[in-house]
Amino acid sequence: MVFAGRKGATQTRPGTLPFDEVIATADVLSLHCPLTDETRSLIAAPEFDRMRRKPLIINTARGGLVDEEDLERALACGQISGAGFDVTLPEPPPLNSPLMRMAKRPNVIVTPHTAWASSEAQQALADQLIDNIEAFVAGQAKHLLVEAGR
Missing domain, CATH: 3.40.50.720 (NAD(P)-binding Rossmann-like Domain)
Structure with missing residues (x-):
């Protein structure tokens, strides 16, 4: 690739x-x-x-x-x-x-x-969302955040 x-x-x-x-x-x-x-x-x-x-x-x-x-x-x-x-x-x-x-x-x-829209893709999106919310609540940075100005 x-x-x-x-x-x-x-x-x-x-x-x-x-x-x-x-x-x-x-x-x-x-x-x-x-x-x-x-x-x-x-x-x-x-x-x-x-x-x-x-x-x-x-x-x-x-x-x-x-x-x-x-x-x-x-x-x-x-x-x-x-x-x-x-x-x-x-x-x-x-x-x-x-x-x-x-x-x-x-x-x-x-x-x-x-x-x-596959079930696998939807599950991956849901997992990422949950990980991000849990990290935010714990005060941790998460790798999937977009930086301002990029």
């Missing part, structure tokens, strides 16, 4: 590889970032054209990170091996959207933003 630096960055942080290198060498490309002006259509035709290994594209982050029209073309011409999407833009997607058309393919799965 590798982590990509920001798209277009001239330098990467320790522990990350250049975005273009990850795009070119990934077997599985899993997206985990917010939708911002910078990340909208993060993966589009130019990125699909650089994918040499026909990766599986997974998006459980935010709809809009992948250009759906370009994704549909990449699937049709074999640039990628498949796609798994738990997010769409808008939610829910129109039935005639590219992603919903692609959902009919055997190598594509589209779920309605419910990847977090």
Whole structure:
């Protein structure tokens, strides 16, 4: 598993590889970032054209990170091996959207933003909540707190 630096960055942080290198060498490309002006259509035709290994594209982050029209073309011409999407833009997607058309393919799965909803995930969230409350009541810092300004 590798982590990509920001798209277009001239330098990467320790522990990350250049975005273009990850795009070119990934077997599985899993997206985990917010939708911002910078990340909208993060993966589009130019990125699909650089994918040499026909990766599986997974998006459980935010709809809009992948250009759906370009994704549909990449699937049709074999640039990628498949796609798994738990997010769409808008939610829910129109039935005639590219992603919903692609959902009919055997190598594509589209779920309605419910990847977090397994009983295991819900139990993990409940356990984290209880741990945080118990730590707070005991006056202890907990590792799952978000620092202000980050």
